[in-house]
Amino acid sequence: MSNPSKISIRNLNFYYRDKQAIKNLNLDIPANKIFALFGPAGSGTTTFLRALTRLSDLDPSARIEGEILLDGKNIYDADVSVTDLRRKIGIVFEEPTALPMSIFDNVAYGLRISGINDMKILKGKVEEALRLTTLWEEVKDRLSLPALRLSGGQQQRLCIARTLAMSPEVIVLDRPTAALDPISSLKIEDTLESLKSQFTIIIVPHSIQQAGRISDRAGFMLMGDLIEAGPTAELFTNPKDQKTSDYITGRFG
Ligand SMILES: Nc1ncnc2c1ncn2[C@@H]1O[C@H](COP(=O)(O)OP(=O)(O)O)[C@@H](O)[C@H]1O
Numbered sequence: 490m491s492n493p494s495k496i497s498i499r500n501l502n503f504y505y506r507d508k509q510a511i512k513n514l515n516l517d518i519p520a521n522k523i524f525a526l527f528g529p530a531g532s533g534t535t536t537f538l539r540a541l542t543r544l545s546d547l548d549p550s551a552r553i554e555g556e557i558l559l560d561g562k563n564i565y566d567a568d569v570s571v572t573d574l575r576r577k578i579g580i581v582f583e584e585p586t587a588l589p590m591s592i593f594d595n596v597a598y599g600l601r602i603s604g605i606n607d608m609k610i611l612k613g614k615v616e617e618a619l620r621l622t623t624l625w626e627e628v629k630d631r632l633s634l635p636a637l638r639l640s641g642g643q644q645q646r647l648c649i650a651r652t653l654a655m656s657p658e659v660i661v662l663d664r665p666t667a668a669l670d671p672i673s674s675l676k677i678e679d680t681l682e683s684l685k686s687q688f689t690i691i692i693v694p695h696s697i698q699q700a701g702r703i704s705d706r707a708g709f710m711l712m713g714d715l716i717e718a719g720p721t722a723e724l725f726t727n728p729k730d731q732k733t734s735d736y737i738t739g740r741f742g
């Protein structure tokens with residue numbers, strides 16, 4: 490296969506105590522594409538992203554069975570460093586999480602935590618990350634100003650830049666435009682399109698329309714079950730399952 494899976498999910502079950510939030514999920518996600526996982530509220534999409542980034546490690550009620558392979562290696566293996574994993578798989582949340590510090594320091598944040606303090610290196614990486622999110626031209630003259638003065642859309646691109654500064658392999662986004670106006674949302678969508686040649690992108694879109702606009706492949710989740718997954722155009726025009734068809738045509742959800 491010329492484009493092997495970047496991520497392979499094998500028999501993934503996810504429980505919060507007795508409640509099963511993901512049911513025997515099997516899924517392959519190729520590199521350098523945008524994969525959208527969508528479904529009505531409570532389907533398990535956020536839980537899926539938590540499992541991928543091992544954020545649920547911190548939740549004592551969470552229990553996971555099965556495997557999540559990143560380049561063939563199970564991220565839950567005992568010898569996997571979570572710090573390393575979080576650098577390889579960056580996450581962006583629904584609400585922009587700009588920190589109360591300057592624009593520059595926001596983007597340099599993770600780099601500094603990982604021990605990089607050389608100002609020349611930091612400047613280079615910050616500029617590169619800001620350029621990738623097309624924020625550079627908008628902020629290059631005011632890098633020392635508080636990031637919280639930026640608009641919501643700019644803050645969200647700043648958060649993407651902070652993730653990109655760490656040179657991740659996979660970028661995971663949970664409804665990143667849900668809190669934004671349509672113009673800012675389109676800027677984020679354009680940014681993601683331009684990033685996919687270099688990264689693997691997994692997004693929980695804020696609408697079915699957004700999934701249709703930006704994803705190459707998509708999956709429909711319903712109450713913990715992955716109903717189907719495949720090329721987005723096929724899923725939308727010729728779904729295999731009646732439930733997918735009902736959801737896409739707005740008959741429920
Ligand atoms: N921390 C938690 N503890 C217990 N149940 C949870 C927790 N987080 C989510 N759930 C439940 O798991 C299911 C999936 O939730 P979630 O992954 O947030 O869905 P989505 O993001 O698709 O709306 C829901 O029924 C939700 O109530």
Ligand SMILES: [Mg+2]
Pocket residue numbers: 534535536663
């Ligand atoms: Mg969610």
